[in-house]
Amino acid sequence: MAGKTLTRADLSEAVHRQVGLSRTESAELVKSILDRVTDALEAGQSVKLSSFGTFMVRSKGGRVGRNPKTGEEVPITPRRVLVFRPSQVMKNQINGLEGGDED
Secondary structure, three states, X not given: OOOOOOOHHHHHHHHHHHHOOOHHHHHHXXXXXXXXXXXXXXXXXXXXXXXXXXXXEEEEOOEEEEOOOOOOEEEEOOEEEEEEEEOHHHHHHHOOOOOOOOO
């Protein structure tokens, strides 16, 4: 199930075609939106896009892991991880279903 990856350039081109902004303005708009999302996540806020899903940052505590090759115990430091939770609308759309409750 290999497919093409949607890139920032693809998003900018879609904005250019559908909204009618210049290519430069479209690229700046996409960059601005992605920067705003990133800034909110860095600040610990959730980002909810209606009918799409929610991006959240979760904190994971430190723990002891194990190297699967050697069996050696290795400390895993605490860190923050990015989590995406798709809306029911998105889940239904991906599965070819209609409707669904908006998240």
